[in-house]
Amino acid sequence: MTSTQWAALSIILLLVGVALGYLFAPTTTVTVTQTKTVGQAGQAGTTTVTVTKTISPEGKKIKAAFIYVGPIGDIGWTYAHHQAKEMVDKKYDWLETTHVESVAPADAAGVIEQLISQGYDVIFTTSFDFMDPTLEEAKKHPDKIFWHCAGYKRAPNMGTYFADFYQIYYLNGLMAGALSKTKKIGYVAAHLIPEVVRHINAFALGVKEVCADCKVYVREIGAWYDPTKARQAAESLISEGVDVLAFTEDSPAVVQVAQEHYQKGERVLAFGHYSPMEKFGKDVCVSGQLVHWEKIYDDILSKIYAGSYSTDNLEDVDYWWKLKEGSVELGCTFNQPINPKFVNELKSVKVQETVQLPNGTILENPDVYTLVMARLIQMGAIWTGSKWIYANDETFDPFTGPIYDNNGNLKVLPGQRIGHDELWSMQWWVENVVGPPLGG
Amino acid sequence: MRIRAVRRLEVSKRNLVTVRILSVIVALLTASLVFLAYGLNPLEVYRSIFLNAFATEIGLTESVVRMIPLLLVSSGLALVFRTGFWNIGAEGQLLAGAMASYLLAVELPELSPLILLPALFAVGFVAGAIWGIPPAVLKAKLNVNEVISTLMLYYVLYWVFQHLIHGPWKAREKVGKLTYGGFAHTEVIPEHSQLPLLPGTRIHWPTLIIAVVASVLVYFLLTRTPWGYEMRVVGSNPDAAKAAGISYLKAVTLAMMVSGGLAGLAGVGELCGIQKRFTPEFLSGYGFSGIITAWLGGTNPISLIITNFLYGGLLVGGEYIMITYRLPIGVVDMFNGIILFFVLAGEFFIKYELRREK
Amino acid sequence: MMELKLIENILWIGMRSATPLLLASLGEIYAERSGILNLGVEGMMAMGALSSFVASLLTGNPWIGVLAGLLVGAALSLIHGIISIHLKGNQVVSGLALTMFGLGLSSVIGRIYIGNQLPVDARFLPVPFKPLSSIPLIGKVFFEQDPLFYMGIVLAVVLWFILNRTKIGIVIRSTGENPAAVDAMGISVPKVRYGATLLGGALAGLGGAYLSVSYNPAWIENITAGRGWIALALVIFALWDPIRALLGAYLFGIVEASGYTLQAIGYSQWLLNGLPYLLTIVILTVGATESMRRRMGAPAALGIPYEREER
Structure with missing residues (x-):
């Protein structure tokens, strides 16, 4: 088979998949509570907005990718993020996830490029050292959503999150x-x-x-x-x-x-x-x-799915979740x-x-x-x-x-x-x- | 009847290419077992690695991004290996170049890039070269094993580097109205010290051009100049070199300066073109991978460029199979290891032929 | 009294954490003495750690774990042996490839065992020999350790003896210095080199076993965390001598362990981490003067494949 034939076959399969998904997708209603922590000098204020949306049956599939700094088998940081990712992945049938482990900060931007070229539209980078490359990629791809863990730089399409102990x-x-x-x-x-x-x-x-x-x-x-x-x-x-x-x-x-x-x-x-x-x-x-990173991932992804997080309103979104949110x-x-x-x-x-x-x-x-x-x-x-x-x-x-x-x-x-x-x-x-x- | 290995008097190009291709094929067949164990069709995996590393725009540009430091490092290493000197501390020389260019980049005011960029590369080259000299002198004067001295010097610099970014070089950063401090990273180098990129890619083209030119110059140095002649003689026949009055010290030191300097240039590219600041994880192993590509590619620039491009593609392809098939990183490492083993084994059949004896 | 106890503990911790370095470097000394440079120590250690962990977990017997570590380490080094000895391939590249392969394989297989811990009877614990263990300063250091710690000391002495005082030792050293002469004596250079390489792999595997069966009795990915490379530095630091490797390993370990006390009074732990490498270079330089050269033992044929002259 030539590569054109391969491509054609993949497109046909994709179309069949989309059609089947369209026919069998369940109708869901999601109630979303949006919490914003707005960074003001000296004090962290919290504003809460409640948005109720009905998700229509054609609700698109979300493809989310996670970039890890260490190997999944470290039993610590990367392991916890990966467990959380797997939990959320299992919970929602509208969600498809992948991950790349042991990524050096030098390669992070390149990995993000690859992920985007493969159709991933939400990127989580789970290490402080990924901060600058994530921001650069966020500026380069204003139509994609980025989330960076443990850092302090944000953009309209890039939020930050952290579960603090x-x-x-x-x-x-x-x-x-x-x-x-x-x-x-x-x-x-x-x-x-x-x-x-x-x-x-x-x-x-x-x-x-x-x-x-x-x-x-x-x-x-x-x-x-x-x-x-x-x-x-x-x-x-x-x-x-x-x-x-x-x-x-x-x-x-x-x-x-x-x-x-x-x-x-x-x-x-x-x-x-x-x-x-x-x-x-x-x-x-x-x-x-x-x-419990899954609490944060669940919240973020549900809100993206519901449409309350998009590529133009993340500039001030900083999850700094502690005991009361159940993330720790x-x-x-x-x-x-x-x-x-x-x-x-x-x-x-x-x-x-x-x-x-x-x-x-x-x-x-x-x-x-x-x-x-x-x-x-x-x-x-x-x-x-x-x-x-x-x-x-x-x-x-x-x-x-x-x-x-x-x-x-x-x-x-x-x-x-x-x-x-x-x-x-x-x-x-x-x-x-x-x-x-x-x-x- | 028994079989005996006889060294070939001449290595034919055709034989070399055939053996290389055959060994890669055998390696791929062996590595197939790993993919089969994960329930994947190896042909499908290989096809998609290849297409995504070389046949898509992102794959292609990313493979070039990885090729740039590899080509610089391996051009220098290929040269110094010809003198029989095993420099395995290129990672340290790369770091030395990056550190020197950082010191310059944060100090220099906004000047014309025509002055600034050459200055950055120049200090990077000099710093890398300086870090490469001691092992050469130690070997020439005191016969100190260079595999170890180059590796040790890398470690020494690595820990000095860690000390600096966790201490004296640690920088506060202003974002909006707030200032964040205490994190283990340095300042971001000012925009005017950053290398220009090909639009829409991460290819810092000045370094790419330097790398390609360097690989040609190294070839020229080795084959067309008296210094290169001395290096070759020192490498192939030290006794003859001595008899002919060729200075081992001079030949090896010069080769190490070029090798360290080119690694230093790779460091400048990584800092000013890609990462723009130091973090504790600044190094990603190009200094070590360059040993492999230098050995595979030899000193011929075309063969070096192809080898490094393919190796860059292998790195990109490794990320691809993690993304698409969700395979653990270990599979990628094993895969690379297996390919190297078979290519190494294949070398035997390039250098030797098997003869039956009655 | 407090200070004495503190010093005692620094010695104890330092020497315990030095044992995997010692074991791996003893093996590498033999390999290098015979002329084979194996940079794959990190990979062999990782696989040794995994296999001995798994074997101990499944059988409940740490000695079976040790055996598994030895065998798997040796098996991996066989790949390097075939490439370096029979195929006369490049030893530096082969060693790097072995590191990649070993680390990768340990990570892939290890995924099944992430977070598993060895039950108490399936691991080695430091056992105090009373009353000797209560001698001030040195009691705990020498009389409250696990079996592999003592094995490290015994191996260092025995391997030193074999290398320097027996015919086998002479053959191994000559193979690394002048293989043609050994060949002329009718001894098979490949056989000697295979033997030394396999011993090197087995001991690297044992070093790994120490990490996962005694020191950190749980499986965690990348458990070696670069210790294979430190073991390679140690080989040179020791000038290819098993007894000096013993002392050097303890020095490395004690420098590392005392770092935690020194950092409290403001010393940079990063610079302290670099100290052993700097020391190695200094030793190389100082030790390499002409009069020392003969005693240094840097094998002349290290890393060079042996080719029989065509007659």
Whole structure:
């Protein structure tokens, strides 16, 4: 067969497919809630627009492509994005997806070109380093929709999204402060970029709330994924007297280290990161953070399908989703915010403060377990004991002043909150962090 | 009766081409097993790789984009390999060129591109050449194994580079009214320092022209100049070279300066033409792939250009099969590995012939 | 007391994480000593890690895992052997191809096992020998380790002995220096080189096995994360000598492990990461003076296919 014949055959098949799709496509009605986070200097405001649209039967198929920076098998960042993509792909029959893994930033633009030439009209780029190439391609292809994860540049046809963990790190900090006997808590960090710095700071604020004289010791390994280095850093922290570990790195190495120490009779506890890690440390994994990218992907793609996101209205669309949207979850494994092994111990530690819940209930000197549950409610995620319920309401934020940096300067005035934009450039340590110096 | 391998006195062009094609075919047949394991029709896969790497506009231009750095790196490597010197640190020389051009690009004011672009390429060449000299001198003076010294120098520079972009070179960036800082990347080089592109593509044509010219010049240098003659003698018969009073140091250092310099030019193209700023993942392995294409293509510019273009196409085709068949990246790596194994094996039949002996 | 414990732990962590480097470089030393340069260590390590992980997972016995790692590493090196020895192909390119192939294959097969973890009895754990393990400073370092750690030390000594004190060693070294002379003695150059290459592959596989069965007992893609290349640097750092490889590996590991303590007081971990490579170049340069040349052991025929002179 010549290539012309091949092409002809493909076109015929395509036409048959379209015809069949047309005949059998179901009629659906989708109610869409549009949330915009508009970046204004200093403060992140949220406007909500509700649009109801009836999707007509000829609703087109959406072809979405995902560009990953690492291999799918990293069990961390790329793995989580891929799982989410697969879930959304299965859920909607109007959606067709593909992916390209281990793409170097240098090749990202070329891969996007290939995807577009193959008819993909929504492109997700899932690494900070893809920011500039994504923007360039967005400008070059104004008729396609682009979404970039973890960056800060947008265009009329390019939005940004991120599932942020800082609230959960704060909650982990509360528990770490209660469980540490040595008053030394360790943190293994991949790279000290603003995202990780704010996570460490949120964690340290939680620690401080429960244990005023506890310190958080930070080690940077200089890689998003390197189990060998993560293990070295964790061991080195433990040898300096640390007995609770949190981390940002894509492998379960830190949890494994804690479990090994536990089996030797040394009590070292850990908090999981990114994917369920309970099986790597069933006796030591207290809680942790889990991600649900599928909530964000589902929302974005449904809105594109419904027509409320198009190529001219994404300039101000920045998903910065946290607990109340359900895009992140507290726990070392799904549907279990705190490992039951530690509940009693957490209930035995009281914190000297008053907490008011959104419904007016006042808690005087709650224990740490109750405090964690109360803070969850205040941040819009309610754990009923068997499932999560979300309220679109945030009455508490960990980054509320007064906050001092570790040189003793008052960084946040009492009662003030650090806004979205400052959190996105955060390059200083809160007072109880002992970490490497941070440059501009 | 037994079979004996006898070295061919002369390698015929026809034989070379036939063996190369045959080995690629055998390699493709072997790699078919991988695609069959995924329930795919290998013929269909190959057909679509080929069409999408070379027969569509995007495939074609992207293959050229990948070819540019590969051609520069491999032209230099092909030259230095002829002196019997194994430079496997071209990735480091590429990085040196890119880093030098970055320092110049962010400093220089808006000048005529006729001054600016040659200046960028010049510092890139010089930096790459400088990074290439020590292994040559170490080998000539102290007989230090160059495979290792070039690789080590790459690693040293790589970590210095990581230190710089995570520290001193880290830059804040203004977007609209806001300034973002703390991220591990450098400034974007100013627009006037960026290389012009062929409209609608990512082909930074100045580098493309330089690459093609360089591959011809290298051939000319090697075959038509006294320096090239010395390099060839040093490579093919070191003892004779010594007897003839040819300086090993001079020949190898010169070859390494050209090789490092051309890799440096590739770095300038990657920074000023493609990426425009440094990120931790700036390097994508052209310095290593160039070793393979240099070895396959040899010093003949036409053969080098074809080899590098095909290799660029292989990279683009690899992305294509990930997109279309959703195959894991590992399949692409295996595929490339298998092809190389068979081409390597095929070399034997180019250099040797099998004779039956009674 | 705190400082002592800290130093003890830096030594312990550093030497533990150095073991895969040591094992892989010991094998490569033999290959290179016989004249075969195999740049495919990273690929063989990755496949060794995967196969030993899978074998341990399926059988529940880490020793079977070790065996699988050895065999698979050797099998991969056979490809390099055939190309370099029989087909007299280019060893640099073949090694690079082997790395691509090994990493790719491990990623493809490994997809089935992503996130699986070895149960405790299917992996190696550091076991303290009491009371020796409580000797200050060195007790934990030498008496609280897993079997592969000790195997690394024993292998280094045994391989050093064989290489320098036995006839086999002389033959291997001569094959790398002057294959024609070995051939003239009636010893088959290809046989010696195949043997050394296979040993190199097996030990690279063992290094990988250490990563997945002892150090990080879970399957994660790209588990080697460039350690095969560090092992290649180590071979030179050690000047092709097994005992020096042992010391060099521990030095590399301890430099890396102490980085976490040093970064807390403001040292750049990036520059520290580059230090071992810089040291290697310095050693090469200093060690390469004429008087040292003879002791250095850089095989003269490294990377050069052996051709019998036509008579």
